[in-house]
Amino acid sequence: MTKGKRRGRPIRPRPDNAPNLEDVARRAGTSIITVSRALRQPDKVRPETRARITAAVEALGYIPNLAASSLVSRRSGIIAVVVPTLGNSIFTDTLHGLSDGVTAAGRQLLVGDTGYSEAAEHALITALAGRRPDGIAIVGIVRNLRSRTLLSGLGVPVVETWDMTDDPIDHVVGFSNEAAGRAMARYLIDRGRRRLVFVGGNDLRSRAREAGYRAVLQEAGLATAAAFFTDQSPSSFGEGRRLMHRISTLEPRPDAVFFSTDVLAVGGIIECRQLGIDVPREIAIAGLGDLEIGRALVPALTTVQIPSYQMGRRAAEILSQRLAGADLAEKIVDFGVNIVARDSA
Amino acid sequence: MTKGKRRGRPIRPRPDNAPNLEDVARRAGTSIITVSRALRQPDKVRPETRARITAAVEALGYIPNLAASSLVSRRSGIIAVVVPTLGNSIFTDTLHGLSDGVTAAGRQLLVGDTGYSEAAEHALITALAGRRPDGIAIVGIVRNLRSRTLLSGLGVPVVETWDMTDDPIDHVVGFSNEAAGRAMARYLIDRGRRRLVFVGGNDLRSRAREAGYRAVLQEAGLATAAAFFTDQSPSSFGEGRRLMHRISTLEPRPDAVFFSTDVLAVGGIIECRQLGIDVPREIAIAGLGDLEIGRALVPALTTVQIPSYQMGRRAAEILSQRLAGADLAEKIVDFGVNIVARDSA
């Protein structure tokens, strides 16, 4: 069969100048299926034939069209990734882990961000689903029921990350934000702090941290934590400074502040230093995320460690295993909560 | 023609349970082409027919297979993105801009990182090319000739970013790293500094900044800048502290340090504060990138502003315009170099 012309009426030549299997086959003096095999299962082709094919591929600069491949093989080699925002390195670290874990298997990342909007999330998932990804990774837990139904109906492995749930769509690799709040409250109370403040955002993760924090205070019979909120997302160092400034005027003055993110906490430390407040003697300051800046800062920031990169890495591994045919019993991976005690609290 | 069975010998039913156009058409009592049209050009289909189709789509949860679509239409709706690393927010900010600029047009981002390796870069570009992306955005200038040839042979618009060149593969949206180095050297000299140091990494961008910095020193007849290098990539706050510590022991002590990244510079400021060195009175400190932390820090960091998000945004716009048929004459977009004078220098 001649390229660009079949039984019926002649059609115009391919407008795409990219060579295809037929071009390579013709040049190598073999059939297209042999070329296809030489590329995918080289040992099934006689070395001699293979050499001619390799030369032809090289000469033509042939690059297989993966759209055609995925159409027929039903494997796209794509992992779809949904992120709340690409503007926060704490999430792109997870993306980084995914990338590292996925490229080893020759797969690629199709990425989209939702801007924390459920509507945008659903639209994004639908759009990504059109590519028939082999697997899906999501930063966050999907709350919207339609989205959950859509995802579980896709018939591909799904990993939710960055939070914990009893009832993942498929897999979850994360940690409990509530447990993080609890742990930090306990830590601060154990160090003798009694007038605790919480600072966070309005997103679900931050709210969960607050809930845990408050719960422990209540159990300990302490006054409910004063709480300060920011609408910024992602939060900023400057916002941390502003909030700390307001907190410093409270009467009686608090002796500990748990900022829901390291970024805010670092701002808090900077502001304390400006105000001449001794951290941690007068006020203990703690954050969450274990950003590198917290380690370099003086005083070094006490924080809840979040294995952002590792969660991505692990999610990628789970997807890879599932795609290799494994039937993982362990659907829930809880990285737990680990407080890094440093100087600020 | 019945689904899953044609003229020849019967074949097994489709193993993929996802509904296709034929399923929708059957349910809507029309033909597949009409369904296709109803989805892509709704006004070309009678409202009545369209309603039945919409209902069928809804009922079946039909999601078009974009692999099939891109195979035949030769438009994939994919923008391929090449990033040196996903571990540095300065680059993922560009990714963020790309995402925002690209999703408006209903396209998606296929992302890969190279780890700064030319070999990995070539492999990645090849892999991405297999998806037949509609456009390609690259963080950095592609140096490897084979990669450049490959990219220009793809027949799709390409935008390089984050650096400047006279000879882009197609388009470049960036700034001159050498000019950044020059500008900062001039700034420091104009402020009366005479013993200048450079601190940077080993990557090409950092080297270009250093070259510009040194050139101005030479023109001004000053002693060549002492230079300190880090192999870390991305650089860290801690590394900035360590390097600053070493610099503080130099005799005679320098009176200005230009760190090639804000991250290093912030570390430098922290270390100075620890050492009791007055910034900027004793030593001026400057960075590059205009990270938010530099604004919140005390003293606030003088830096070279890098419009990371905007470069991504602009790159996306250029790709969109090209894909809409525009033949842009302006191949080179230089964002220029803008020094943000704050307290540290």
Add this chain to the structure above:
DNA sequence: GTGAAAGCGCTAACAA
């Protein structure tokens, strides 16, 4: 406004 036929580039199944 609607539809039939052809075919995008590739791989699965089977045959030689």
Add this chain to the structure above:
DNA sequence: TTGTTAGCGCTTTCAC
């Protein structure tokens, strides 16, 4: 080891 045939799900072309 190599080749033939069918067809993945969709859009393009052309006809009605």
